[in-house]
Amino acid sequence: MAQLSYREAVAAAMAQEMRKDPNIVFLGEDVAAAGGVFKATVGLLDEFGPTRVRDMPISEQAILGATMGAAMTGLRPIAEIMFSDFLAVCWDLVANEIAKMRYMTNGQVNLPLVIRAGNGGGARFGAQHSQSVENWAMAIPGIKVVAPSNAADVKGLLAASIQDPDPVLFFEQKSMYGLKCDVPEGDYVLPLGQANISREGSDVTIVALAAMVPKALKAAEILQDKHGLSCEVIDLRTLVPLDTKSIIESVTKTGRLVTVEENPRLCGWGAEIASIAAEELFWNLDAPIMRITTPHIPLASVDKLEDLMIPSVDRIVDVVSEMD
Amino acid sequence: MAQLSYREAVAAAMAQEMRKDPNIVFLGEDVAAAGGVFKATVGLLDEFGPTRVRDMPISEQAILGATMGAAMTGLRPIAEIMFSDFLAVCWDLVANEIAKMRYMTNGQVNLPLVIRAGNGGGARFGAQHSQSVENWAMAIPGIKVVAPSNAADVKGLLAASIQDPDPVLFFEQKSMYGLKCDVPEGDYVLPLGQANISREGSDVTIVALAAMVPKALKAAEILQDKHGLSCEVIDLRTLVPLDTKSIIESVTKTGRLVTVEENPRLCGWGAEIASIAAEELFWNLDAPIMRITTPHIPLASVDKLEDLMIPSVDRIVDVVSEMD
Amino acid sequence: MAKSTEKAGSSGKYPLDKSQQLELYRIMAECRALQQRAHDLFMQNLVKGTTHLGLGQEAIASAFGLAMRKDDYTFCTYRGHNHTYVRGITMTSVLGEIMGRDCGLLRGKGGSMHLTSVENGAMGSYAIIGAHMPIAAGAAWSAQYRGTEQAAVCFFGDGTTNIGAFHEAINHAAIWKLPVVYVCENNQYMEYTAIRDVTAVENPAADRASAYGLESILVDGNDAELMYETAMTALDKARSGGGPSLIEASTYRHFGHSRADPGKYRPDEEVAEWIARDPLPAYRSKLLSVGIDESELAAIDANTESMIDQATEEATNSPPPPDEIAFTDVWADGGAAWRN
Amino acid sequence: MAKSTEKAGSSGKYPLDKSQQLELYRIMAECRALQQRAHDLFMQNLVKGTTHLGLGQEAIASAFGLAMRKDDYTFCTYRGHNHTYVRGITMTSVLGEIMGRDCGLLRGKGGSMHLTSVENGAMGSYAIIGAHMPIAAGAAWSAQYRGTEQAAVCFFGDGTTNIGAFHEAINHAAIWKLPVVYVCENNQYMEYTAIRDVTAVENPAADRASAYGLESILVDGNDAELMYETAMTALDKARSGGGPSLIEASTYRHFGHSRADPGKYRPDEEVAEWIARDPLPAYRSKLLSVGIDESELAAIDANTESMIDQATEEATNSPPPPDEIAFTDVWADGGAAWRN
Numbered sequence A, B: 001m002a003q004l005s006y007r008e009a010v011a012a013a014m015a016q017e018m019r020k021d022p023n024i025v026f027l028g029e030d031v032a033a034a035g036g037v038f039k040a041t042v043g044l045l046d047e048f049g050p051t052r053v054r055d056m057p058i059s060e061q062a063i064l065g066a067t068m069g070a071a072m073t074g075l076r077p078i079a080e081i082m083f084s085d086f087l088a089v090c091w092d093l094v095a096n097e098i099a100k101m102r103y104m105t106n107g108q109v110n111l112p113l114v115i116r117a118g119n120g121g122g123a124r125f126g127a128q129h130s131q132s133v134e135n136w137a138m139a140i141p142g143i144k145v146v147a148p149s150n151a152a153d154v155k156g157l158l159a160a161s162i163q164d165p166d167p168v169l170f171f172e173q174k175s176m177y178g179l180k181c182d183v184p185e186g187d188y189v190l191p192l193g194q195a196n197i198s199r200e201g202s203d204v205t206i207v208a209l210a211a212m213v214p215k216a217l218k219a220a221e222i223l224q225d226k227h228g229l230s231c232e233v234i235d236l237r238t239l240v241p242l243d244t245k246s247i248i249e250s251v252t253k254t255g256r257l258v259t260v261e262e263n264p265r266l267c268g269w270g271a272e273i274a275s276i277a278a279e280e281l282f283w284n285l286d287a288p289i290m291r292i293t294t295p296h297i298p299l300a301s302v303d304k305l306e307d308l309m310i311p312s313v314d315r316i317v318d319v320v321s322e323m324d
Numbered sequence C, D: 001m002a003k004s005t006e007k008a009g010s011s012g013k014y015p016l017d018k019s020q021q022l023e024l025y026r027i028m029a030e031c032r033a034l035q036q037r038a039h040d041l042f043m044q045n046l047v048k049g050t051t052h053l054g055l056g057q058e059a060i061a062s063a064f065g066l067a068m069r070k071d072d073y074t075f076c077t078y079r080g081h082n083h084t085y086v087r088g089i090t091m092t093s094v095l096g097e098i099m100g101r102d103c104g105l106l107r108g109k110g111g112s113m114h115l116t117s118v119e120n121g122a123m124g125s126y127a128i129i130g131a132h133m134p135i136a137a138g139a140a141w142s143a144q145y146r147g148t149e150q151a152a153v154c155f156f157g158d159g160t161t162n163i164g165a166f167h168e169a170i171n172h173a174a175i176w177k178l179p180v181v182y183v184c185e186n187n188q189y190m191e192y193t194a195i196r197d198v199t200a201v202e203n204p205a206a207d208r209a210s211a212y213g214l215e216s217i218l219v220d221g222n223d224a225e226l227m228y229e230t231a232m233t234a235l236d237k238a239r240s241g242g243g244p245s246l247i248e249a250s251t252y253r254h255f256g257h258s259r260a261d262p263g264k265y266r267p268d269e270e271v272a273e274w275i276a277r278d279p280l281p282a283y284r285s286k287l288l289s290v291g292i293d294e295s296e297l298a299a300i301d302a303n304t305e306s307m308i309d310q311a312t313e314e315a316t317n318s319p320p321p322p323d324e325i326a327f328t329d330v331w332a333d334g335g336a337a338w339r340n
C-alpha cells in the first residue's frame, strides 16, 4: 500500500489503464502540458505523449463530441470537463447524444468513454463553480454515474470506469483532491455498482456519497459516543448502477434511513433512495426517512455562508439523534 | 366560456398580457411569421408587430441569453425553446445564469422572464424530441416550473408566469396542443404554486402532472367503478413553488400516495414528493408509496413501444388496485 | 483563406467514366424513389411519427456515396435518408423504420430521424441541430489516431451554421487537422424561416470558412458531377493529412420541412425556379447529351421502380416490433437495468 | 468586411483634453492599485476563494470606463474587478467581497468572480466562459427596443472566442444590428494554454469578424488613448444604429491566471517583454511627454494610495456577513421558499 492523494489516484488509474490499452486517449482543457487545473493528470503527457494526451480549446461541446465520435469508432477516450458546472454548456452531448445513442440505434453503437469532472463545493468558488450535479446525471437514462469518496476508490473505480463498455460520468470531489489514504499498488480495479459499507451499525442506516462520506463517518462516531446510537454508513460509490441490495439489506436490519447529499434538495439522489425505501421497505421502517441536503438555493461563495449550506457533521448528528 | 384548444390558450394568454404591458416581447425559432412549429403563437406577429414578436436563428444560447439580458434591463421577455429536449443546448443559461443571478448578486438582478417549451412524448418523435424534462428544471434552485394539463390552466398559468417577477420555465405538453376545453374569457390569471384537486376521493391520493392528469382521472373512474376505490387526483400544475399543503392534506385523509410522472424514473418529481411524504407523513401512511413513471430508458419512436413506456391508464389502475 | 461568393466551376480533375456516371445516376434515382415513396406512404397514413425528406437534394448525398471509401464514416441529420441509404442499406430497412415495422433499420426504436448503420459506416442521424458536427470530428480524430486514412463526412443544413456546436467543431477540426469533410446543404431555409433573415453573412458556411483558416468553397449542390469532384477533392485532402474542408452546396427541398409542413412560406416562383433545377432530370439530360443511351437510363429507372415496390411490399408486410425490445440495449450488456 | 492583421493606429477623431487625460490616468492608477492590493491581501492569506486579476490589462477597462455613458451596460468575466470598478463602485466593496466581509459588494454571496452593481450599469461578472456574450446582446436589444441610445459593452478573453456562445451571440447581434460592443482582451492565454495552440486563426476575434459581416478591429490594448478612441468609435456606432462591433485588444496579464497559478508556462522573455509594455507607466510617460506636470500625476498617485489603504482598512474591519443572508434573495420576494 502506498499513500496517495485523491488527485494522484486519478493519474495513477489513468496511467494504469493507458499502459494496457493504446486505444485509450485523453483530452480536455489545460490537461496535457499543465497537468490539469487541479493537477490531477500531471505526468500523463510525459508518459504517453502528445498524440494520446491532448489539450483542447475552451469548447466543451467539441470535447465531448470528439469523445463520443472517437468512442464510436474504436477508441476508448477519457474527457475532462474541468468543473462539473460546465456540463451545462455541453449537456446536449451528455443527455441527448451519448446517453441515447446505443438505445436509439437498437444497440449498434458502442460508447466506451469516461467523462471526468471536478464536482462539489467547499472551495469557496461561488455558485457557478461549486455545484454537486450528480443528480443531473442520475436523471438521464443511459449513463453510468460514479463519485468516489477517497483515493483508493478513485483508483479502483476510475480504472473500472475506463474498462467499462458504457459511458461513465466520473465525478471527482474538488474539495478532496489533496486528501491522502492508503491505495493498493499494482493493478487495482473495483466493480461499478457496489456500495461500500464504510461502518457497520444496527440502529440507523446513513447513506452518503463522495465528500458526505467522511462527514457521515465522523457523525456516526459522535452518535455512538454521545448518543449511544449505532449507525451503519453506506458509501454508495456509484449512483448508476445503484446498489439497492446493500441499501435494502441495511435498512431491513436498522429500520431507519437517512440520506446525506451535497446537491440541492429537490430531486436529488437522496429522494430516489428515500422513495425506493418508501415503496420497498415500507413495512420495515421504524421511523420517517430523513434527507439531509444542501438547501434548494444556489451556493454562496464566502466560507461562512457556504459552510451553513452544505451538510455538516453537526447537522447529521442533530437529525439522526432526533429521529423517532 | 369559450372552447379553446391548448395551443390557442397559449396565444390567448400571451396576447392578454402583451396588450397590457408593452415591455413584454417574444422571441424564438419560427415563432413570428410561422406562428410556431406547433402553431401555438399564431396571430401574435400580426397583432403586436415585428419589434415585439421576433424570429431567431437556430441559436438557443442566443435566445435565452437575449431573454436574460433583456429581463435584467427592463423588459419582460418570453422565449420559446421549440422542444424541451433542446434545453440541453442552452442549459447553462437556465441552470447557471438565469437561476443563480439574483442570489449571487445579493438580490440586485430582476429576471421577470418566461421560457416556454414543448415537453413530453406521445407524438412518436423518438428519444431526442419526446422527453419530459420537468425534473431537470425542478432540480435547479432559482427557477419556477409550471406544467399545465388543460387549456384553461394554460391560459391562467401562462398569464401568471408572465406576470411573475421570477424566471419561469413553462412546459407545454406537445401531445395536448390539439385538446380543447372551456376556457374563461377575459382577463384570467391563476396563482402559481396552487395544485388543483381534479377529483375528490378518500382512499388513495394520486398526484399527477400535465398529460398524466387525464390518465389519472380516467384511471380513478375505472378504480371507482371496477374496484370500489375512491381516488383523489391532484393536478400539481406547478412543481416550483410546490403546493405541499394540498398533498399533505390529501394524504393525511387517504393514507395512500401514488405519483404518476412521465419523466424517466430516477430523480423525478415523484421521488421528491414520495420523499416528502416518507418524512412528513410517515405516521399517516397506510401503505407503501408507489411511483408510476416512464422506465429509466430513452424513449422509443414507434407508437407501439412508446405506448409501453409512458404510464398508461391501465398501469395506474393496476398499481392502485394492488396497493396493500 | 480566400473568400469567394462566386460558385466554383469544375476543375476537370476527377472526370467520371461511363460506368461511374451510370452508378451516380442509379444512386440518385434510388434516393429519389425512396423519398417519393416515403412521401406517398405518408399521404396514405402509413408513416408513423415525423419524416424529413431530402427530395430535391439527392445530388449531394449521392455524389458523396460514390466518392467515399467503404470504410469512411458519415454523420447526418434527421433529414438523413439519402445519406444513410447511399452507404449501402436496403430500401426496406428505411421504409420499415418510418412505418414502424420490425424490418426497420432500428426496429422502430429510433424512427425516421435516427437512421444508423454502423456496419456501413453510417454513424448516425442526429436530431438536435449541430450535435453531430463535433461528433464527426471525433470519428475523424479516431481515424487519424489509428492511421487508417479513413475520412469522416458530416452533412448539415444552412440553419445549423448559426448554432454554437458548428463553431466549436470546425475550430477543433482545423487545429487538429482532422480528416473530416463538413458539407452544408444550403436549402435556403431552416424550418419555416429563410436563412438570409437570420444570418449575418450571405453564404452561411462559405463566408465563415476563413474564421477557421479554411478555404471558402461554394458549389451548386444540384450538379451531381460537380458535387462528385468537390467530394473527391475534399476526401483526398482529408486522407493525405491536409485537414478538414467546409463545403457549402446550394440546393432546395421540394417538399416542406417535415411531414407536418406544406411549405407555404416559400414564394411560388422560388419553388418553381428550383424545381426547374431538379438535380435528377438535369443529370439525366446531361448523360443523354454526352451520348449515353436512353435505354441504359430507362433500365436503371425500371430497376429502381421494382426495388422500391418490392421494398414497400416487404415493409408493409413486416409486423410491428415485439414489445420486449423496448427494454433492451440501453447498456452494452443488452439490458436496461440501473439497479441490482 | 475587410480583413486585417495589422494593428490599427489612431484616427485622431477623439482627441482627449487634459482633464480627460488626467481622468484616464486616475482610473488606470486606481485599477492598478486595486489589483495590486488584491494580490497582496492574497499573499497575506486574507482573500477567501479564488481571484483573477487584471493587472496589466487596465488600459482597456479604464478607457471604456471613461468613454461610456453612465447609463450604458457592462458585462464582464470573473476577471472583472477593473471593469466593475470603473463604473463607479468603491474599492472597499471590491476588497470586502474578495475577503468575504459584510461590506463586500455582494456581501460575500457572489465572491470575486461575480462583482455586479446594477445601479452603476455593471450588469454582472460571469464565471462560465461565453455565457455573458448572448446576455449582453439581450441588454442591447432592450436598449434598442426602449429607444434609449444606451450601449452594452461585453468584455471577454481570447480563449472565449472558441466557445459556441461567442458565435451565437455575435451572429445575433449582427442580424438585429444591436448596440453592443464586444471587446476581446487577448492576453495570449486561456488558463495555462497559449491561445495560438488551440485556435485556427492568428487573431482569435479579429480574424473572425468577417464571419458576422463585421469589420476586423485589432488594437494595442495597452495604449490607453487608442483604446479610448476605439471605444468611442464603437459606442458612437452602437448609439447611432450602426450595430455591433467586435474589437480585439492585445494585452497581457502580469500574474498567473488565478490565485492558484504562478504562471510558469510562460517564457521569461515573453513576460519581460510585456512588462516592459505595461500600460500604466507607458501612459504616465506619455502624459509627461505631452507636457503634463509630474506633480499632477503624483497627486493622483498619492490620492490613489490613500484610497486603497483606507479601503483595505475598512474591508479588514468589516465583519463577515450574518448567517441569515445565506437564505435570502433566491426570489423577487426576498425569500428562498420553494413550497408552501
Ligand SMILES: Cc1ncc(C[n+]2csc(CCOP(=O)(O)OP(=O)(O)O)c2C)c(N)n1
Binding pocket: B029, B058, B060, B082, B086, B089, C079, C127, C128, C129, C130, C156, C157, C158, C159, C160, C161, C187, C189, C190, C191, C257
Ligand atoms: C438545437 C435544435 N434547435 C432547433 C431544432 C428544431 N429544428 C429541427 S430542423 C430545424 C431547421 C434546420 O435547418 P437546417 O440546418 O437548414 O436543415 P434543413 O432542415 O434545412 O435540412 C430546426 C430549427 C433542433 N432540432 N435542434
Ligand SMILES: Cc1ncc(C[n+]2csc(CCOP(=O)(O)OP(=O)(O)O)c2C)c(N)n1
Binding pocket: A029, A058, A060, A082, A086, A089, D079, D127, D128, D129, D130, D156, D157, D158, D159, D160, D161, D187, D189, D190, D191, D257
Ligand atoms: C465553459 C467554461 N469552460 C472552462 C472554464 C474554465 N476557465 C475559466 S477561465 C478560463 C480561461 C479563459 O481564457 P480567456 O477567455 O482568454 O480569458 P482570461 O482568463 O485570459 O481573461 C477557463 C478555461 C469556464 N469557466 N467555463
Ligand SMILES: [Mg+2]
Binding pocket: C157, C158, C159, C185, C186, C187, C188, C189, C190
Ligand atoms: Mg436548411
Ligand SMILES: [Mg+2]
Binding pocket: D157, D158, D159, D185, D186, D187, D188, D189, D190
Ligand atoms: Mg486570455
